[in-house]
Amino acid sequence: MDWSYPVHKSAEVERTSGTAPVAMRRALSREEALRSIAGQDPRPLLVLRECSVCNKTDDALLKGGSENDRTLVLARWFNCVKLPLDVVDPTHPFNALFPNDESEHLFLALADGSSKIPLESDGSRTELWTGMSRVLELAYEKNPAPAYADVLKRFTKIDILDAKIIEEEAKKGLEMESLRPDRKKVDDVERKIADVRAQIDAEKAAVEKLMTLAPRPPAVAKPSVPAKAAR
Amino acid sequence: MDTSTQGGRTRLALLRIRMSRIVAVAVAVVVVLVESSFALQGSNDSKDETFELVDPYTTNQRTSLERAGYVGFGPFPLWDGVRTSDVEEAIGRKLLWVETAHFKLGTTLETYKSAKGDPREEKRSKEELKRLEPKFAKFKPTAGKVDPWLRLHLYAQRLEEQHTEFVKTFSLTPEDFATENEKVPFDAPRGQGPYLGQVRKAVVLLLEKQSHFGRVNTRWFTPVDHQSARLRMPGGGMLLITCAETLVKWGYEQDAALHSVVAADVVYNFVDGLRDHGYWSPLWFKTGLAHIASRKVDEKLAIYAFRSVRQHDTDAWKWEPRVLGLVANDYVPKWAEMAAFTSWDQLTGPGHMVAWSRVTWLLGQRGMDLKSWLFGITEPFHDLKGDARARALRAREVEVTVQVFAKNFAEMDAAWRRWVQDTYKR
Numbered sequence: 263m264d265w266s267y268p269v270h271k272s273a274e275v276e277r278t279s280g281t282a283p284v285a286m287r288r289a290l291s292r293e294e295a296l297r298s299i300a301g302q303d304p305r306p307l308l309v310l311r312e313c314s315v316c317n318k319t320d321d322a323l324l325k326g327g328s329e330n331d332r333t334l335v336l337a338r339w340f341n342c343v344k345l346p347l348d349v350v351d352p353t354h355p356f357n358a359l360f361p362n363d364e365s366e367h368l369f370l371a372l373a374d375g376s377s378k379i380p381l382e383s384d385g386s387r388t389e390l391w392t393g394m395s396r397v398l399e400l401a402y403e404k405n406p407a408p409a410y411a412d413v414l415k416r417f418t419k420i421d422i423l424d425a426k427i428i429e430e431e432a433k434k435g436l437e438m439e440s441l442r443p444d445r446k447k448v449d450d451v452e453r454k455i456a457d458v459r460a461q462i463d464a465e466k467a468a469v470e471k472l473m474t475l476a477p478r479p480p481a482v483a484k485p486s487v488p489a490k491a492a493r
Numbered sequence: 494m495d496t497s498t499q500g501g502r503t504r505l506a507l508l509r510i511r512m513s514r515i516v517a518v519a520v521a522v523v524v525v526l527v528e529s530s531f532a533l534q535g536s537n538d539s540k541d542e543t544f545e546l547v548d549p550y551t552t553n554q555r556t557s558l559e560r561a562g563y564v565g566f567g568p569f570p571l572w573d574g575v576r577t578s579d580v581e582e583a584i585g586r587k588l589l590w591v592e593t594a595h596f597k598l599g600t601t602l603e604t605y606k607s608a609k610g611d612p613r614e615e616k617r618s619k620e621e622l623k624r625l626e627p628k629f630a631k632f633k634p635t636a637g638k639v640d641p642w643l644r645l646h647l648y649a650q651r652l653e654e655q656h657t658e659f660v661k662t663f664s665l666t667p668e669d670f671a672t673e674n675e676k677v678p679f680d681a682p683r684g685q686g687p688y689l690g691q692v693r694k695a696v697v698l699l700l701e702k703q704s705h706f707g708r709v710n711t712r713w714f715t716p717v718d719h720q721s722a723r724l725r726m727p728g729g730g731m732l733l734i735t736c737a738e739t740l741v742k743w744g745y746e747q748d749a750a751l752h753s754v755v756a757a758d759v760v761y762n763f764v765d766g767l768r769d770h771g772y773w774s775p776l777w778f779k780t781g782l783a784h785i786a787s788r789k790v791d792e793k794l795a796i797y798a799f800r801s802v803r804q805h806d807t808d809a810w811k812w813e814p815r816v817l818g819l820v821a822n823d824y825v826p827k828w829a830e831m832a833a834f835t836s837w838d839q840l841t842g843p844g845h846m847v848a849w850s851r852v853t854w855l856l857g858q859r860g861m862d863l864k865s866w867l868f869g870i871t872e873p874f875h876d877l878k879g880d881a882r883a884r885a886l887r888a889r890e891v892e893v894t895v896q897v898f899a900k901n902f903a904e905m906d907a908a909w910r911r912w913v914q915d916t917y918k919r
Contacts (some may be wrong), residue, residue: 266716267707269583287582311706344704346585347541354585365867432803435842439818441919 263323263337265344270355292358296375299343299356303373304477306401308340308394310368311360312347313383329387334411335417336394338411338473339402341373370397403476416469423462430455441480504729542603544587548642550629561628561646564592571597572694575713580698583712584705589645595688596652598645600699602737603747605639613791614749618842625650640750648699651752655786659763662856663867665689670768680875683768685729690768693730699737699755706736721758723765731766731838733758737832745796753794757783770873773886777831778870780840784881788849798845816850817917819843820910828906832890835883855908862897871895 268291290298300307303308310323324330348361360366366380370393377400379393395407434451437443552559558565567590568577577590577703580599588599608614618639619699625646626632636645657666670690684690700706712755714724720739724732735758740750764779765771780797793810795801795823803809819825825847826834834840840848856863869891874885895901900908 264718265704265707267704267711269708269712286786319611344707346704346708348585384509431800431842432806434846435801435815438822438824440816440822442821443824 263334263342266299266300266303267340267344268356270295279448287355289353289357290355292375295356295358296371297371299345303340306397306471307343307371307375308337308368309343309359309371311345311349311365313367314347323390329342330413332391332410333387333394335413336391336398336407337460338413339398339406339475340370340394340493370394372397372401374414391415401478403478403486406473406475409472413469413472414463416472417467420462420465422466423458425477426458427455427462430458466474498874501663541586542641544589544641548589548645550632550642555632560630562593563649564594564879566590567599568591569597572726572730572732575727580709584700585708586705589641591645591649593649593653595656595694596649597694597696598649598652598699599697600641600648600703601644601701602644602648602699602751602798603641603701606745607637609637611747614747617749617791619720621647621650624654636792644748644854648697648753648755650750651693651755652697654757655759656763659760662863665864669864669868680873685769688730689763689766690770691730691766692769693726693728693732694790695759695762695766696726696732697755697759698732698734699751700734701737703736703738706734706739709734721754723758723762725766725771729769731762733762740796745794749791750794750796753787753790754796756786756790757795757797760786764867764871767867767871767874770871773874773882774871775832775886776834776836777844777848777891778852780845781848781850784845784849785853785856795845795849798842798849800840800842801845802842812846812849813917814919815843817913817919818844819847820913827902828909829902832902833887850913851909854912858898866893866897869896884896 265307287293295476296307301310323333344352345360346357348354349356350362350365351357352361355356359369369378369380371378377397379397381390391407395405399405430451434448434455437448437451524794547553551561551563553566569590569592571580572577577588577599581588584601588601590597590599592598607618617722621636628646628650634640639647642839648754650813667687669678669683670687671681671685673687675686677683677685679685686692688694698709700709706722707716710722713727714722720736720743722732724734725731733755735751735755737751740746740754745751760783761779764774764782767774784795785799787797795810799811801809809815824843826844828851831844831848831851834844870886870890872886872889874882874889881917891902895904898905
């Protein structure tokens with residue numbers, strides 16, 4: 263998961279004693295908090311608060327097994343934001359997003375916070391994928407969710423090609439370090455590496471095309487989504 | 494997919510590193526694609542460890558701090574406008590802090606349980622604790638367990654030992670640098686202050702979690718997707734921020750892996766920060782020096798030389814015979830070529846090993862004025878920018894190499910090759 267870890271820069275006030283100014287910590291309004299975590303990124307939001315149970319893991323989103331692939335690919339179209347354990351503290355700048363320990367564990371929403379879908383970490387994958395797909399449909403002109411299988415296939419191919427390069431580079435290294443190197447073999451390996459690199463570039467270009475999406479203009483976005491996935 | 498390990502690294506992790514980022518832009522939408530692989534599971538012990546408020550080894554007593562060689566456990570300023578409390582607020586948890594003679598160290602590292610039955614780790618740990626023991630009046634660590642305060646003390650010792658070694662290697666003295674509070678011009682040859690020519694002590698943040706790492710970088714610097722960030726601090730001095738969780742996700746769970754990365758990064762910062770010259774030192778030299786530091790922790794753990802790793806070859810860490818083979822077959826970049834390297838892509842697997850070997854050879858030259866050489870290759874050239882500065886430094890490297898070693902690049906290359914052939918064994 264490619265998480266971002268926004269930190270709000272508090273306004274500084276003069277320290278009444280000592281020499282340096284000190285930052286005052288205060289909770290922002292929900293709108294301010296959303297603006298702060300979204301920044302300039304127009305992608306829809308996937309916002310997770312760390313908790314003492316899933317801390318140090320991505321367990322809130324990823325379960326055991328290969329079906330994480332779908333979550334991981336869909337998450338690439340989101341601005342994935344992780345907030346700290348103390349976000350439930352009333353003075354935390356982003357507290358309005360998760361006011362207390364009873365707050366949901368994560369939510370999906372458009373970049374401005376609308377169409378919010380609250381989710382819990384022990385929810386089903388179907389709930390999660392349905393929610394992600396709904397928000398993506400609202401955020402982009404074309405729902406990218408159905409493309410995930412193709413994207414995944416190409417990522418897997420890139421992984422395999424990368425493994426091939428490692429293998430060929432190892433062969434080349436062994437030859438170069440050997441007592442009697444076969445220069446023709448080294449040249450052949452170098453050609454193979456160049457060929458595999460070209461294939462990787464082609465796959466990356468194809469993935470880029472699949473992942474490149476036009477956002478839905480804000481005015482067209484539907485105002486809300488029934489929170490069926492909410493628990 | 495083959496997820497076999499070698500030297501602690503899984504193939505998956507190697508692939509993850511190798512996958513470049515693809516950035517797609519369409520009508521103001523930027524979709525950032527990261528690694529195409531899959532998340533690894535974290536530790537079962539998921540709660541943030543609560544740190545003891547008072548250090549059990551010194552009980553925060555002034556005499557104990559002095560005995561340990563510490564200035565204090567904070568709070569203290571770190572860089573322009575930022576104090577220890579600001580970092581704690583950004584991360585959202587308490588850090589343990591210590592100020593030593595040359596460093597300000599902060600950590601969120603939690604208790605480390607040593608790998609059972611690993612004789613290398615046991616030996617290393619025993620030796621380090623033996624050196625640490627005299628610094629404390631009461632010192633009875635629990636066997637096989639390194640608590641957060643002990644980790645702080647160990648890293649403080651490691652950092653100071655590295656500083657001592659760097660100073661000794663290049664025969665640096667306090668007179669080589671400006672003194673505390675000395676008013677000097679911005680391009681003063683002795684730098685701006687007493688800390689290797691910098692006004693501030695080096696700051697090192699060793700962070701347990703990726704979120705800690707991400708929050709510090711996001712708050713004050715630029716988010717990065719590596720496990721370490723090395724930066725010049727606002728106002729001067731060098732900062733290192735390192736994340737343990739990333740290394741664990743790459744398959745390196747031992748503290749030695751973190752230690753070896755820290756050792757390498759600290760050396761990079763020593764060279765890059767020297768006299769506040771600003772990162773312009775030759776890549777091959779600082780990388781070779783960093784590999785020496787990492788391999789001193791554990792020869793199998795020169796993690797930044799990951800391109801030298803070979804799957805299914807448990808002897809790939811034995812660099813001497815590999816370099817000997819490369820030299821015999823003339824598959825090494827010439828000295829002049831390597832001196833011109835400016836990007837990591839140019840340092841292939843063989844390149845890393847060759848840089849390490851060349852710096853090892855260079856440091857072993859008896860009677861040579863290594864300080865002049867180091868100062869020469871890190872000339873600040875503050876009045877020059879960009880390519881002009883790079884060109885001036887390259888010319889300075891050529892010049893100072895002749896001055897100090899009485900050899901041009903071709904002669905250095907030939908002498909090093911002879912040494913490799915005479916010294917390394919298959």
